[in-house]
Amino acid sequence: MRSALRARSFNRLLSSAVNMVQAGGGGRCSSLLPRRWASSLPQLESVDRSDEESGGEIDWDNLGFGLTPTDYMYVMRCSVEDGAFSRGELSRYGNIELSPSSGVLNYGQGLFEGMKAYRRVGRAGYTLFRPEENARRMQHGAERMCMPAPSLDQFVDAVKQTVLANGRWVPPQGKGALYIRPLLIGSGAILGLAPAPEYTFLVYAAPVGNYFKEGLAPINLVVEDGVHRAMPGGTGGVKTITNYAPVRTSSSPLAVSNSNHTTPVDLPHLQFQSTVLDLCVQVIKAQMDAKSKGFTDVLYLDAVHKRYLEEVSSCNVFVVKGRVIATPATRGTILPGITRKSVIELAADRGYKVEERPVTVDDLIDADEVFCTGTAVVVAPVATVTVEGQRYSFRTGPDTVSQELYTTLTSIQMGLAEDSKGWTVAVD
Ligand code: COI
DSSP states (O other): OHHHHHHHHHHHHHHHHHHHHHHTTOOOHHHHSOOOOGGGSOOOSOOOOTTTTTOTTOOGGGOTTOOOOOSEEEEEEEETTTOSOEEEEEEESOOOOOOTTBHHHHHOOEEEOOEEEEEOTTSSSEEEESHHHHHHHHHHHHHHTTOOOOOHHHHHHHHHHHHHHTGGGSOOTTSOEEEEEEEEEEOSBOOSSSOOSEEEEEEEEEEEOOSSTTTTSOEEEEEESSSOSOOTTSSTTTTBGGGTTTOOOTTSTTOOOOOOTTSOOOOOOOOOOOSHHHHHHHHHHHHHHHHHTTOSEEEEEOTTTSOBEEEETTBEEEEEETTEEEEOOOSSSSOOOHHHHHHHHHHHHTTOEEEESOOBHHHHHTOSEEEEEETTTEEEEEEEEEETTEEEEOOOSTTOHHHHHHHHHHHHHTTSSOOTTOOEEEEO
C-alpha cells in the first residue's frame, strides 16, 4: 500500500519535473530519457560462490578503510515509465555508464548509506546490523531530495544479495567487516534544474578495518568555527552525497602527518556562502587545513550561533560528564546516525542519563570524556579537541564510558553477546 502510494507520488513528481523542463524549452520528455544501461553494466552469467571461504588475496591484518574492489554489485533502476523500482539484479562489480547530464553529476541528486556485515561466530553466514534503519533513512532522504526510493524489502534484499555474492570478502572474525555502500542516484539526463527522469539504486561492498589511521587509538579533533557543514533548512539531516563530497582520507597524498597537537590552530576565515557547492569547497579546505596540522578530523559548529556542536565530518559526537551523556539533538542539520541511536539506547539501558539537546562548546570543554559514533568509526574515543588554538584533553583508555559502549555495541554486532533487542539480521 505504502509503496503504491510512493509510486504514485513519484509519478506525479516526475510528470511535474518533465513539465518544468518542457516549459523551460528543454524539449520532449522522451528525448530526455536516457537509454537503458543494462548493456553497459559489467555482465554476469551466474554468481560464483565456490571460493566463498577463501578470503581472497587480502592482508586481513592491515585493512584500514581503503577501497578493495569486490566481485559483485547490485543494480536496480526506476524510470518515468516504471514509476517504481523493480527488476534489480547482481552484476559484476565495475564501472557504470552515466550521461554527462545525469541529475547526480549536475545537481548532486544522490544519497548513500553505510552498513557493515560481520562473519558469524562458529557457523556459516553473516550478520547485518539494523538494515531496515538504513532503508528507512534512505526513504526519508529520498523524499527530501525528490527521488523515488526502494521499498524496505527491496533495500534489505539487495543488501543481502550483495553480501552473499561477495562472501569471500567478509573479513575473518575480529579482523574487520564487509562495508556495504547502498547508493541512490539521479542517473537520468536532465538539463534544467528538476528531478532526474531515471534513478539507480546500486549496492557495492568492500572489506574494511578501522576508519581512522589511528586505528582504535583516541583521535584528535579541531573545532571549526568559520566553515559550517550544514545550515537550517538545508540537507544536513539526510545522507546526501553533497554533505560528504569534501571528505578526504588520511591516505590521500595531501595528508601531512604531524604529531604535535599543541600547534595553535590558524584556520583561514572562510566566508559563509549559502550554495551547497561553496559549502563543500569550504569544508574541503577546513579538513585539509586540519589534517595538515595533524588533527584527525574537524568538529563543526552550528551555522547560526556558532556555539553549538553539530557533528564531525563522518560521525556524530557525544560528551560525557559524570553519569550524564549528551549529544546534539537531530533537528535537521545533524545526521540521525544509526550507531548514534543504538548507543543512546545501550547507554540508557546501562543506567546513564542520556540527553539529546543543544550541546555548547562550553559543555565540551567541561566534559570528562568525548567520543564519536558512526557505522565506519563505530565508537571512537577523542583524546583532545582544540578550540581557538587551545587544546583540551579528555579521559581515554580502559574504564571509560566510550570503551564500555564500544564493547557492548560491537559484541552485539559481531554476535559475541546475546542480541536481546533483535537488532541483528542473519544473512545465509
Ligand atoms: C559511515 O559511517 O558509514 C559513513 O557513511 C561515513 C562515511 C564518511 C564513511
